[in-house]
Amino acid sequence: MDDKVQYWFDLADEDLSVAKVLLNNHKVLYAAFMCHQAVEKALKGIIARDCAEGELPPKIHHLTKLAKRAVLFDKMNEAQKFLLADLNPLNIEARYPEYKRKIADSLSVEKLNELIAETEDLLDWIKKKL
Numbered sequence: 609m610d611d612k613v614q615y616w617f618d619l620a621d622e623d624l625s626v627a628k629v630l631l632n633n634h635k636v637l638y639a640a641f642m643c644h645q646a647v648e649k650a651l652k653g654i655i656a657r658d659c660a661e662g663e664l665p666p667k668i669h670h671l672t673k674l675a676k677r678a679v680l681f682d683k684m685n686e687a688q689k690f691l692l693a694d695l696n697p698l699n700i701e702a703r704y705p706e707y708k709r710k711i712a713d714s715l716s717v718e719k720l721n722e723l724i725a726e727t728e729d730l731l732d733w734i735k736k737k738l
Contacts (some may be wrong), residue, residue: 610656610657612656612657612659613653613654613656613657613738614653615653615656616649616650616652616653616656616665617649617650617653617735619649620645620646620647620648620649620650620653620731621646621731623642623643623645623646623649624642624643624646624724624727624728624731626642627639627640627642627643627646627720627724627727628724630642631717631720631721631724634717636712636715636716636717636719636720637700637708637711637712637715639720639723639724640695640698640700640711640715640720640723641698641699641700643695643698643723643724643727644669644671644695644696644698644699645699646727646731647671647691647692647695647727647730647731647734648669648671648674648699650730650731650734650735651671651674651675651677651678651680651734652665652674653734654678654679654680654734654737654738655674655677655678657738665677669699670696671692671695671696672689672692672693672696675692678734680734680737683737687726688730688733691723691726691727691730694723695723695727697711698711
């Protein structure tokens, strides 16, 4: 695997690991955010494969757009596409407090367990597309 691709996949794996730690500490909002980050970075790993030397993947966070740019969206099943849609609003890094509260209220430990499992499955699928 190319070093630049491996770099992005390593980041994605680390983000998923952090999501699990956060979930264990009942920090569901930030665990959800890290699931978003993990998928974003895995998709950017696929995109990086085709980037010219020194070029970086686009600085966007919309997972569906990234999946299309990685030429994976049309290969995804409906559950994977729904996961992207579920994860998109969880990119909460610079959101206003009331938005964060609304998102946090929609999450639970049970929902996060499912989200992490689905994220892990999607990361495995993305890696197999190399």
